[in-house]
Amino acid sequence: MARVLRVSGPLDFAAIRAEAGVPDEFPADVLAEADRVAADPPLPDRDASDLPLVTIDPAGARDLDQAVHLARTAGGYRVSYAIADVGAFVPLGSAIDAEARRRGQTVYSPDGRTPLHPPQLSEGAASLLPGQLRPAALWTIDLDAEGEVTAVDLRRARVRSRAQLDYESVGADVPVELELLPEIGRLLQARARDRGAIELGTPSQEVEPGPDGGWTIAFRGQSDVEGWNAQISLLTGRCAARLMLDGGVGVLRTLPPADPGSVDTLRRLAPGLGVDWPDGAGPGDVIAGLDPSRPRHAAFLDAAASLLRGAAYTAFDGPPPAQPGHGGVGAPYAHVTAPLRRLVDRFGTEVCLALAAGEQPSAELRAALPELPGLMAASDRRTRDVERAVIDLVEATVLAGRxxxxxxxxxxxxxxxxxxxxxxxxxxxxxxxxxxxxxxxxxxxxxxxxxxxxxxxxxxxxx
Incomplete structure (x- = not known):
């Protein structure tokens, strides 16, 4: 299933963004406020700059949300995960806060990105760029030898990333800074299957600049390194959800469990597509053994997407939601690891920082939580509309003469x-x-x- 599609010449992606209602330029007051806070970054008292953190992102990325350090302990492993402290730069009620609520998330297009925050923050003062002292929300998560969480600590700290790595280079040669990533990543994947998590791993269509000034569209699957790195983020999101549920306040990323009827339908489809479904195996176990490059497996994975419908953000303040879990993760889960690119993560991080310190979130923060599900749903729709329209335009253009x-x-x-x-x-x-x-x-x-x-x-x- 090789599939590369090339289009020569310019395409109007800006018109697609405008049609979808993606905000364009930042207002002057937002830029002025960003200039002020970027010129004097707030640094926490706690100094963790000696921790040898590294970032791993797509090549060329500048909006670096996460930096990681992995270590072996007497009983298992320690995951140190620094998350860009966007809340230190964006106070509630500020002009930047209001604009971020309007945008919801960064929108990526083939010709560039429309950021959630002004670039002087998202690609500058708040980004965990290598060699720079930065404020961060530092998660310290201890795991036992089987990959189960034994202790969690979260607090603000100043950090300094040692290196900016990318998936392609790490995939070719795992550097010493990430030598434990395959080991921990595979452990976490095994625990996810034990919980009944469902990870499709279906290749996605992506449009990128071509060598001749045109555009290339291809199917791209998730590499092993990306999958292991994603497990660190999912681990942190599970720990954040636990803090929120224990503290009685927060905003979760929820997804109902797979509908039994949908599972039965998928099970009946399996033999016709050459997919083995052993007795007692859950859908996540079956999916984990498939090869998306095989046509019949790809068809099965496409059908399996029906198991992951109904994702939402669920805010609560008091009793936990009736359905707090995430079917894809196999556990309660919250978005807290991408605050430069996704609005809800800043609020989730602030809630967790307060709860981890034994305090309650401020009244102003609690009052903002019910607004988040609607804001994120709107920005998710906008982003999906842009992504689908971009691919449709490239496909229609290259096939127009055929x-x-x-x-x-x-x-x-x-x-x-x-x-x-x-x-x-x-x-x-x-x-x-x-x-x-x-x-x-x-x-x-x-x-x-x-x-x-x-x-x-x-x-x-x-x-």
């Missing part, structure tokens, strides 16, 4: 009238007229490819 041609494809899903197919030679996933069978290899004819409406449609080809 209407009538026949392509090899794999069927991902199907209903009574339409199917979704994935071309085997190009990074295109699109609707196809006709009733087909998931996992089946088919020939499809391109019926529509219209860049103006960003529409691509196929029909089953006659033999």
């Amino acid at each position: 209407v009538g041609e026949v392509f090899d494809a794999v069927v991902l899903d199907a209903d009574e009238k339409r199917s979704t197919v994935l071309l085997t030679e190009l990074a295109v996933e699109a609707r196809c007229d006709g009733r087909l069978t998931p996992g089946e290899r088919v020939r499809v004819r391109l019926v529509t490819a219209d860049p103006a409406t960003r529409t691509v449609r196929f029909a089953a080809a006659e033999d």
Whole structure:
């Protein structure tokens, strides 16, 4: 399933952002306030700058939220995880706070990003750039030899990252700073499967600048290094949720458990797609053993997405929510590790800092929590609209001159009238007229490819 799609020439991604209502320039008062706080960064009294932290992000990233240090202890492991202390720069009620609530999250596009915070903060004074003294919320999480949490500490501290690493270079040669990442990452993945967590790992379509000034779209899966690094973030989010639930206040990222009917439907689909489902195995165990590059496995993973519907943010102040868990994580979970890029993480971190210190969050902070689910839902929709429109535009542009041609494809899903197919030679996933069978290899004819409406449609080809 090789699939690289190239488009030459300019495409109007700015029009897509405008159509989706993505905020553009920052107001003058927000920029002025950011200049003031960036010029005099607030540093906590606690000094943890001797901790040899490193960051690991996509190559070229400047908005660095997390820095990690992993160590072996007598009983297991210690995870030190420094999170950019955005709350130190953005007081509640400030101009930057109001603008961040309007934006919700950073929106990434092929031609750049529309940041949640002014760049002088998100890519400067608040970012955990290497060699720079920075304020951070420092999580210290002790694990036993099996990867279970034994102790958690959280407090503000000044930190200094030693190096900025990227996934590609770490994947080629794990540096000494991260030599325990594979060991701890695999342990945490095993514990996640024990909890019934469901991690699809389905490759995603991504559009990036091409070598000729055009654009390239390809399917990209998660590397082992990214998966292990994600486990550190998920671990921290689980610890944050525990603090919130024990303290009786916070905002969780929730997802209902997989519906038994959906699990049964998926189980019935497995034999036809060549997927082995042993007796007693949960869907997470089955999914963990699949290869997304195999067409029939890809079709199964696409169908398995039905198990992860209904994600939301749930704020509470008092009794815990009736359904506090996250089905994908297999435990209660909160977003706290990406405050430079996601609004809710700043509030979650502030709640956890107060609770970890044995205090209650301020009345002003508590009053803001009920607003967050709506703000995040709106920004999530906006971001999804942009991502889908970008891919639709690139697909329609490259295929515009090929209407009538026949392509090899794999069927991902199907209903009574339409199917979704994935071309085997190009990074295109699109609707196809006709009733087909998931996992089946088919020939499809391109019926529509219209860049103006960003529409691509196929029909089953006659033999």
